[in-house]
Amino acid sequence: MAAIYSGIHLKLKSPHTPWEDKLKLARFAWVSTQCLLPNKEQVLLDWCTHALTGWYSQKVEFSQHVLEGLWCYLDDLLHSRKLHSLLKQGKTVSLRLNMAQILIRSSSQDPSLTLPFTVPAVTSVTSLLREGEGRITNSHHVILVLGALHSVPLDHITPHVYMSAFLAVHEALFAIIQCHPQVMLNAAPSFLNVFHRLVASIMQEGRQRGETDTGSPDRDVYLECSRLIERMYSHIAATAEKFTTLSAFMVAQYVTELQKVTLRPDIKLHLTEGIYRILDLCMEHDIKFLTAGLQMGVREVFSELYGSYTHYHKAQRQGEDKYTV
Structure with a gap:
């Protein structure tokens, strides 16, 4: 049996070996002690993820049956007692960020x-x-994560699922802005x-809905999300001066979306306070650009x-600055 599986790494990499x-x-x-392969767990995990990323990027071709088999194989690896035992022993096994991107996009x-x-x-x-x-240090890695976040569902889902998805994306963005x-x-x-x-999703979910909106148990879900939007606007405004070049763009996105809906007053309050932070970054030429460049409505x-x-907001802020001086 050992002879049959000799040179397994070369056979896995060979284009002449059928995918099945x-x-x-x-x-x-993975399961056999007869297969002696240095750093076997990482090698097999890399082989599987490389095959999957190759298929999704259309660099390799194989049947749907093989694709399903690879996903099952990856799931078995990640949930195996063997892998968990190795991790408890202090060994590390890495999963590439582009694989995480594919996992999120596919699901x-x-x-x-x-x-x-x-x-x-x-x-x-x-x-x-x-x-x-x-x-x-490479912004490409962050862009990979952002690309994955862009595909997370935020519409046509229940309030409970929406809250979980919203929080997950928000916390990922917060980790990027805080740590990198x-x-x-x-x-x-x-x-x-x-x-x-x-922002666009909370505007849609937080729009006024007439009588059906009154007393709805879902109100607090969207209100909490609007608070997080306000907080994120504040963090963006405080991050770095380089964002000032995009402040007019952010305001344009905001008002374009706002024009489509009538927001609940409590949600509008938080979103408005948030966008005020971005308006603080806008220079006079930004305001002129927005006034002249936006469509009529x-x-x-x-x-x-x-x-x-x-x-x-501006008058209050100037008053506070004067008082501080």
């Missing part, structure tokens, strides 16, 4: 997997981001696009927003 046979070899190699295609799979996957990536504080601020600035457009998904929404900002 590769899968059988990989399964045997996001099925809304029923949001709570049991997608949210835990995002939470795991968030933990990796926090553990990697100061070590991730400089790297995040290099990926600012991607970061802001994911954040805008949260959106321009009216912006004028109303900027009027209230000038009258209430």
Whole structure:
């Protein structure tokens, strides 16, 4: 038997080995003590994830049956007692970020997997981001995470699932802005696009719904999410001056979305306070650009927003600054 499975690593890598046979070899190699392969667990995990990423990036081809087999194999590896035992012994096994991206994107295609799979996957990536504080220097890695977050379902789901998905994405963004601020600035457009998904989703969920909205038990879910949006706006505004170049873009996104809905007053309060923080970053030429560049209906929404900002928030802030001096 050992002779049959000799050179297993070369056979797994060989383009001449049928994929069905590769899968059988990989399964045997994982459970068999006859397969002596240096760093076997990491090698087999890398082989499986490389095959999956290759299929999703259309670099390799194999049947749907093999694809399902690879996913089952990966699941078996990640949940095996053998792997958990190795981890308890202090050994490390790594999973590439692009694999995490594929896991999140693939599960996001099925809304029923949001709570049991997608949210835990995002939470795991968030933990990796926090553990990697100061070590991730390539913005491409952060962009991979942001690309995955962009696919997390935020519509056509129940309030309970929405809250879990919203929190997962929010915490991932917060980990990026807190632990990797400089790297995040290099990926600012991607970061802001994911954040805008949260803003747009809470505007849709937090819109006025007439009599059905009164006394709804879901009100607190969306109100809490609006508080988190306000907090994130504050963190973005405080992160770095480089964001000032995108402040007008953020305001334009906000008013464009706001023009589509009539928000509940309690939710509008938090979102408004948040966007005020971004307006604090806008220079005079940004305001002129927004006034001239926005479409008619959106321009009216912006004028109303900027009027209230000038009258209430800006005047209050200037008064506080004067008092402080």
